Structure formats: C-alpha cells, structure tokens
Amino acid sequence: MSARLVGLDVGTSSLKGLVLSEEGRVLAQASRDYPVATPRPGWAEQDPELWWEAAQAVLAELDAPRADAIGLAGQMHGLVALDAGGRSLRPAILWNDARTGAQCAEIERRVGVERLVALTGNRALAGFTAPKLLWMAEHEPDLHARIASILLPKDYVRLRLTGEHASDVADLSGTLLLDVAARDWSAELLDALSIPREWLPRVLESAEVSGVAFTGGSDSLAGGSARHDRSGGVPVAAGAGDQAAGAVGVGALGSGGPLSLVLGTSGVVFGGEDAYRFDPDGRVHAFCHALPGTWHTMGVVLSAGGALAWLQQALGDASIEALLQEAAAVAPGADGVLFAPYLAGERTPHPDPDVRGGFVGLSLQHGRGQLVRAVLEGVAFALRESLLLVDPQRTRTVARVSGGGARSPLWLEIVAAVLDLPLELCAVTEAAAQGAALLGGVAAGLFPDVHTAARATVRLERTVTPRRDWVETYGPLAARYAELYPALHPLAGSRERGSLTRPG
Missing domain, CATH: 3.30.420.40 (ATPase, nucleotide binding domain)
Known part of the structure; x- marks a missing residue:
C-alpha cells in the first residue's frame, strides 16, 4: 500500500x-x-x-x-x-x-x-x-x-x-x-x-x-x-x-536548480543557494532553506494578485475572468499605461512601507482593459526587479510557477516575456502543502533526503515559453517602470544598485 x-x-x-x-x-x-x-x-x-x-x-x-x-x-x-x-x-x-x-x-x-x-x-x-x-x-x-x-x-x-x-x-x-x-x-x-x-x-x-x-x-x-x-x-x-515549503513542493532546491515564482496575493521570486549570501542593502531577503546546508534569496512584491483583486473591487461590476478577457484584447504595453503595484508599500527592491502605487500615462482613450493589462504588466515588472537581485548573473534557465495567478494564461505569458524566462507549471497546485508533506516523508524515513523526495514526486504539466515579440516590447518598458519609484515616494530618492555578495 x-x-x-x-x-x-x-x-x-x-x-x-x-x-x-x-x-x-x-x-x-x-x-x-x-x-x-x-x-x-x-x-x-x-x-x-x-x-x-x-x-x-x-x-x-x-x-x-x-x-x-x-x-x-x-x-x-x-x-x-x-x-x-x-x-x-x-x-x-x-x-x-x-x-x-x-x-x-x-x-x-x-x-x-x-x-x-x-x-x-x-x-x-x-x-x-x-x-x-x-x-x-x-x-x-x-x-x-x-x-x-x-x-x-x-x-x-x-x-x-x-x-x-x-x-x-x-x-x-x-x-x-x-x-x-x-x-x-x-x-x-x-x-x-x-x-x-x-x-x-x-x-x-x-x-x-x-x-x-x-x-x-x-x-x-x-x-x-x-x-x-x-x-x-x-x-x-x-x-x-x-x-520554502512551496519551493520544495515544486523542486526549487539548490543553486543549480529552477527558481520558484509565486503569483499569489503577493508575488515572490525565490532562488535556492548552496551558500549563505546576502544583499548588504537589504533589498532582497536571505533565509535558510528547507535542506540542511542550503539557503535561499527571495524577492517579494507585496501586491501581486492583491493588486488585481483591488482593481476588480474598485471597478465593481466585472468578474476577474471578464477583466482578463478585456486585458487580452489590449496590445503589450497597455497603450502607454504603466502601473506601480505599491498598494501596501513594497519590499523588493524598495524596503519602503510608505511608497504608494499609481497609474502613469492615462488619457481619455484608455478604458478598463488597459488598466487591467497595466496591472498585470506592472506586477511582472516588479517581479523582474526581484529577479535581477535573486539571480543577478541570469544563470537560472527556468522558473516553476504556483499560486492563484498561475491560473491565468495571459498573466503567465506576460510574466514569461517580461522576465524573458520559461515558466513551468507543476501538476500539484498547492505547492506549500505538497512541500510540507514531502518534508514529513523525509522525517519518517520514506525518502532519504529532500532532493530524492522532490525528484520522485514533482510532476511538470506544461511550459510557457516567452514570446519573442513581447520580450522586445517589454525591455524598454521595464526601464521606464524602474523610474517610477522615486516619483511615487520623492522623499525616498533613488537608491544605488549593488550586487549580492558573499561574506569572507
């Protein structure tokens, strides 16, 4: 049995x-x-x-x-x-x-x-x-x-x-x-x-x-x-x-493995590490991972799916499915509208509880399709900023995605193109609960280690490959997005970008 x-x-x-x-x-x-x-x-x-x-x-x-x-x-x-x-x-x-x-x-x-x-x-x-x-x-x-x-x-x-x-x-x-x-x-x-x-x-x-x-x-x-x-x-x-449990559940373990990308209420870019490394400016988290002798770096966007839920509530008369359908009819770039998802402050790369979100570039021609598309793209641009800190050398070749936002094919295509990274979807959608179960299996001696448990159980269902025309469109827009933060919190000013370092 x-x-x-x-x-x-x-x-x-x-x-x-x-x-x-x-x-x-x-x-x-x-x-x-x-x-x-x-x-x-x-x-x-x-x-x-x-x-x-x-x-x-x-x-x-x-x-x-x-x-x-x-x-x-x-x-x-x-x-x-x-x-x-x-x-x-x-x-x-x-x-x-x-x-x-x-x-x-x-x-x-x-x-x-x-x-x-x-x-x-x-x-x-x-x-x-x-x-x-x-x-x-x-x-x-x-x-x-x-x-x-x-x-x-x-x-x-x-x-x-x-x-x-x-x-x-x-x-x-x-x-x-x-x-x-x-x-x-x-x-x-x-x-x-x-x-x-x-x-x-x-x-x-x-x-x-x-x-x-x-x-x-x-x-x-x-x-x-x-x-x-x-x-x-x-x-x-x-x-x-x-x-960390969710990363186990999707098999995102060591430095050479895939990233874990979560599109939940918040958004997360998570990379397993074989040594402790941290950002001296504290713009990205460094924590222990769920395997002995390993750590992880993690960027967090506080409002991801939460930003889309906020917009739905603010608009008040459409389902999420209807809003996503309208956004799909809008071309990449949302007809010039940019959105910064700082609705609850931000963590990565700006550890700033006081910054606030905003739409930029609105005109009379824009409707809710452009607003929804801009929210989806703005979250993706925020995740890109986390990616550049978690994987500054861009050595990771794939990210495994989970969370409620992963149910949207449009959002997955946008994120894949903005990050210029293939996204893999796993068969089990509750990644954290699956990871917890696997840790229990190792504790009970049913698997010799966490790597073996993940290899035996993680099943991939499909891969979302970046669309090259979208990648080319989103590259310049990502640079414009990066300029929004000081304008949305002028007192914070601009922050010099550093790189993750290894002590000693």
Whole structure:
C-alpha cells in the first residue's frame, strides 16, 4: 500500500491540507477558511485558535491518524505570544501588519544596519517578528510581562498537535532573531533586544521529526496539548515557512536548480543557494532553506494578485475572468499605461512601507482593459526587479510557477516575456502543502533526503515559453517602470544598485 503523507499549510486566509502518495499523487484535499481582523488601519491580527480549529477539521477530513507522516508549512513572521499555561495572550500579529515602523528603526539603531543584515540577511521590516515583541513591550507592557514563550503560526498548530515548542530554520529566519549563516538563535541579537532565550522554541532542520501526533487516539484532535510519548503515533516534521515549503513542493532546491515564482496575493521570486549570501542593502531577503546546508534569496512584491483583486473591487461590476478577457484584447504595453503595484508599500527592491502605487500615462482613450493589462504588466515588472537581485548573473534557465495567478494564461505569458524566462507549471497546485508533506516523508524515513523526495514526486504539466515579440516590447518598458519609484515616494530618492555578495 502506498504511503500517506499529510501536508498542512497554515495560510493567512485559510488552512489547506492534502494527502500525498510516495509517487506524488494527491489522494485527498481539504481546506477551511478563517477571517483576518483589522482592528485599526494597518493592523492585521488573527486568533490562533482559528488555526487550530481549522487544522482539526482538515486533519479529520484527511483521516490524518492513518497517515505515515505529517509536515507543516505556514505564513511567516506572525507573533504568537503565550503565557505559562500555553494560552495565547493576545491575537497573533501577522506578517502583513504595519504597526511597528518605530520599532524597526529602534532595532536598526541598537544593532546597526550593516551588522543586522550580515547576521539575519535582512533589514528590520514591519512584518517581521522581533519588532512586534518590541511593540508589545512598549504598548502592552502588562501582556508582555506575562510572556512565557513565543511561536510562529504553524508552530502553534504543532504545539496543539504534539505538545512540542519547536520550529525550523527556514521559518525562524523571518523572526529577525536567527543567525542565518549559523542556523541558530543569535545571542547577540537576543541580548541587544532584551529577549530571553527561554521564550524561544527548539531550532530544527525542516525534515527533522519535531514530535509525534495521535499517540492518544483522537485526543490531540480534541484539543489536548500535553507532551506526547514519542514511542508511537504519527511523526510530525519541523516543516518550513510557506515559501520554502512551496519551493520544495515544486523542486526549487539548490543553486543549480529552477527558481520558484509565486503569483499569489503577493508575488515572490525565490532562488535556492548552496551558500549563505546576502544583499548588504537589504533589498532582497536571505533565509535558510528547507535542506540542511542550503539557503535561499527571495524577492517579494507585496501586491501581486492583491493588486488585481483591488482593481476588480474598485471597478465593481466585472468578474476577474471578464477583466482578463478585456486585458487580452489590449496590445503589450497597455497603450502607454504603466502601473506601480505599491498598494501596501513594497519590499523588493524598495524596503519602503510608505511608497504608494499609481497609474502613469492615462488619457481619455484608455478604458478598463488597459488598466487591467497595466496591472498585470506592472506586477511582472516588479517581479523582474526581484529577479535581477535573486539571480543577478541570469544563470537560472527556468522558473516553476504556483499560486492563484498561475491560473491565468495571459498573466503567465506576460510574466514569461517580461522576465524573458520559461515558466513551468507543476501538476500539484498547492505547492506549500505538497512541500510540507514531502518534508514529513523525509522525517519518517520514506525518502532519504529532500532532493530524492522532490525528484520522485514533482510532476511538470506544461511550459510557457516567452514570446519573442513581447520580450522586445517589454525591455524598454521595464526601464521606464524602474523610474517610477522615486516619483511615487520623492522623499525616498533613488537608491544605488549593488550586487549580492558573499561574506569572507
């Protein structure tokens, strides 16, 4: 009988799960939605209990007690602050929460920007975990004083499932507390930010066993969180943050492999690396990857599919399908309209929460077809800027694409032409859940390593090849797009472009 590998992806708006066979066949899928609370403008919070309730329902639907292994993936950076009894002290502060600008500046003042980037591979950004702890200390001192432990979102589900306080190096890289090169907590950063080491979970590699579920029959699905006996039950892999897990799910692993390209609410260009390298200006992320001894660089466009969803809502009277059909009738270049997708600030190459988006070149002749086409192209131009940092020498020959935007043939053709890069689509669309399942399979000993697991299971369905006439059109437009940023945030000015470097 084929193995049953369960992968869970604790997302921002839903928890998705699947059962994967050793051969890469999806045997079952399930999901549950939940809301995001926005108690103030710029804030984003979630009750961690929503994740656990969704996990219980999905695990039950997937018959998880019969699984051979479970792997976890999830949204990164969120702060789950727990008291001594393991109860959440407040709603989790999510990755897309923007309240911590002052705390980010304070972290860079205490540590120094150059030292911070060298240690963590990143600037202090509002979405990361450490600034949220400083915000709690300043604005909620009574709750902060009661903190006994902190976790990331998927790791709260692990705690309820196995009783273990543990996490993985890929997800922890986004806390701004990990020495990313050393793949362990940074004593220097903890001291600088006055964060006790005992608050933090055990650090594991992604395919290590973090604990065991279902040792007490159905007790863990009923909400028990006591420490489980490891003598039986279903092994639970440490897992990874959603982007690293998704890269495993599409087989984007080392320096010589394909890129991972995600067209979701945000857009991501992700490249596996065989050595730790970082951008000294912090314009692109550098994190641990889900394989021991590997890292990844990653550019993030905060509004990708989110920009298209915003435009649909703003127009108000058409489906996404209808809007895409109108955009397909418009020639490349959107009849002179350019769009900068900085609707929620930006990360790559501009770590700037204050920049805002805009249309440029509008005239009376333009209609919504041109607006939609400009949005699709603007996101593609933003992804190109990330690509030039993640792969500055353009040595990667293909990108494997996932996310909801990958369902649009038009958008895929635009992105392929703007990046001048073939795009491969995989058979499994839930890449993060598949990657989590594969990490579970390695943890359970069903695969010897992550490379073998990916080779055995990743199935390619088709390739989108760049259209040469579109490539020629988009080249000059990409240069014009790059000039939009200073105009949309004049105070930021222009930034000198550097190159990724290898320390030492």
